[in-house]
Amino acid sequence: MTRIAYLLTQDSGGPVDVTVRLAAALAKSGDAEVRVFGPRPRRSAELIDPFFEETLVLRKGDMAAARQARAAIKAWRPDVVHAQDRRSGLVSAALATSTKIVHTYHGVPDEVAEPWFRNVRGATPPPPYTRAVLAADAAVARVVHRTVVPAREMGRFLRERLYVPPHRMTHIDNCVEVGAANPPAKPVRKLVFVGLLVERKGLLDLLDALETTMPEDATLTVVGDGPQRMQAEGRVTRRGLADRVTFLGFRSDVPELLLEHDALVLPSTMEQQPLVVAEAMAAGKPVIATDTGGVADMLGIPGDDCPRPGDVGALAAKLRTLFADPDPASTGQRLATRARERFTPEVCARRHLDLYRKLTASGR
Numbered sequence: 182m183t184r185i186a187y188l189l190t191q192d193s194g195g196p197v198d199v200t201v202r203l204a205a206a207l208a209k210s211g212d213a214e215v216r217v218f219g220p221r222p223r224r225s226a227e228l229i230d231p232f233f234e235e236t237l238v239l240r241k242g243d244m245a246a247a248r249q250a251r252a253a254i255k256a257w258r259p260d261v262v263h264a265q266d267r268r269s270g271l272v273s274a275a276l277a278t279s280t281k282i283v284h285t286y287h288g289v290p291d292e293v294a295e296p297w298f299r300n301v302r303g304a305t306p307p308p309p310y311t312r313a314v315l316a317a318d319a320a321v322a323r324v325v326h327r328t329v330v331p332a333r334e335m336g337r338f339l340r341e342r343l344y345v346p347p348h349r350m351t352h353i354d355n356c357v358e359v360g361a362a363n364p365p366a367k368p369v370r371k372l373v374f375v376g377l378l379v380e381r382k383g384l385l386d387l388l389d390a391l392e393t394t395m396p397e398d399a400t401l402t403v404v405g406d407g408p409q410r411m412q413a414e415g416r417v418t419r420r421g422l423a424d425r426v427t428f429l430g431f432r433s434d435v436p437e438l439l440l441e442h443d444a445l446v447l448p449s450t451m452e453q454q455p456l457v458v459a460e461a462m463a464a465g466k467p468v469i470a471t472d473t474g475g476v477a478d479m480l481g482i483p484g485d486d487c488p489r490p491g492d493v494g495a496l497a498a499k500l501r502t503l504f505a506d507p508d509p510a511s512t513g514q515r516l517a518t519r520a521r522e523r524f525t526p527e528v529c530a531r532r533h534l535d536l537y538r539k540l541t542a543s544g545r
Contacts, residue, residue: 182214183537186259188250189219190238190268195355195456196287200265201225202356203533206526208232212534216257218250219269224433238272247272255279261537264325271317274324281540282325286335288453290314291381295451295473295490299334300341319343322350326540329533331355331454332475351536355454356529358436359521362465364513365443369467369503370399373442375435375457376449378407383448383471383490385413390448390497392420396504401426401446404438439464444503449473450490462520465513467506469499481519 187204191197200217205228208215217229218236226233234257236250250272254262263283264273270284289298292311296304306312322328322345330336330352339345372391376382384403391401403413403426410428417426432438435457439445445461446469452458453474461468462479470476472487480487488495503509522528 182212183261183534183541184214184257184259185216185537186254186257186262187215187217187219188236188254188262188264188269188273189217189222189266190272191266192220193223194266196266196285197222198224198357198456199285199287199355199529201228202358202526203529204229204232206356206530207534210527210530210534213537216259218254238268241268241271247275251276260541263533263537267314267318270321270325274321277324277326281537283327283329283536283540284321284325285329285331286318286322286339287331288335289338289451291379291451293451298338298342298451298474300338315343319345325349327351327536329353329536333478334475335453353532353536354523354529355456355459356526357456357459357463357520357524359463359525360436362463362513362517363440364465364510364517365467366510367443368505368507369443369509370396371441371443372399372401372446373404373438373444374401374446375404375438376447376455378403378405378409378413380409381449381451382407382409383450384409385416386491386493386496387446387448388413388416388420388422388426389493390500391422391426394497394500394504395422395425399425399504402438402442403428404430404432404435406431436460436464439466442466443509444469446500447471447476448488448490448496452476454479459520459524462516463524465510465517467503467509467512468516469496469503471496479523480516 204215204217216232236253238246261281262273264270273282290311292307328350336350444467448471471490472484477484477487
């Protein structure tokens with residue numbers, strides 16, 4: 182039976198959530214032996230406790246901790262090591278001479294803007310430190326045996342910007358827990374935004390768009406926290422929306438909150454394959470999101486059908502159409518079906534196992 186070691190260096194965030202679901206689904210299938218190395222995850226750790234071993238690499242430059250993590254993994258004698266965040270990729274690369282190494286490239290640094298990511302001519306490049314981080318990413322991708330990209334757009338970026346050979350990459354979607362869907366039974370009136378309150382998430386653009394489009398009986402719930410919260414709350418007050426916009430702060434029950442609302446709006450300037458979009462789809466909710474990363478592909482629509490990042494007018498137009506739709510349930514049902522085809526942990530585990538077996542069988 183194939184032995185798969187998953188390596189994490191963080192205890193929270195999208196890569197951690199994906200790893201927990203993937204490892205649990207693969208272990209449950211009985212098709213592989215699994216062990217997760219890293220700090221204990223903050224969410225859903227009970228799913229992996231039976232095959233979890235704590236290893237801590239808290240800083241990128243902690244060479245002693247990295248050696249200890251590699252020693253723990255080697256002692257277990259895995260057939261494949263799958264690194265699931267940027268730092269774990271650096272740690273695991275040193276094992277590539279003796280073990281098959283897979284690294285999932287979940288996202289670029291925050292300082293990378295969408296135009297440069299999309300290789301637009303004349304786009305402003307990221308600052309020197311970020312370029313150095315990307316150079317290290319490129320080096321890791323050339324050492325490990327395969328880089329998994331959740332969004333096809335990420336594969337294009339690695340190929341065109343970091344010059345990673347296409348044959349060293351594989352596209353496999355992220356996964357989310359998929360339960361019963363609850364499409365909106367009436368026209369959309371309860372919007373929800375989920376994300377860090379930082380500039381790239383576009384919350385201020387959403388508030389500007391809602392000022393002219395929001396029906397009197399509509400509401401927006403903002404789930405998340407961050408440095409832009411005070412500015413956003415001030416804008417809500419000045420625009421006379423204080424009685425219709427609620428800030429909940431950070432919440433761990435996002436799937437449940439999505440079920441309680443009618444639609445998700447995510448007007449980010451930069452994303453890859455955001456888990457909250459997959460979660461909203463699984464819940465049967467319409468999604469309004471900007472054309473960034475792999476979002477349009479997730480929704481199964483052309484990129485031109487999504488507002489461009491930062492285009493408040495286009496975002497407002499999409500919101501008007503959403504509020505006026507007499508049958509949003511049909512969209513919600515279509516997205517729920519799509520989520521079950523692409524984003525369940527079982528589908529994710531099966532596709533990863535196919536990759537692991539191919540790598541171990543090839544001898545390369």
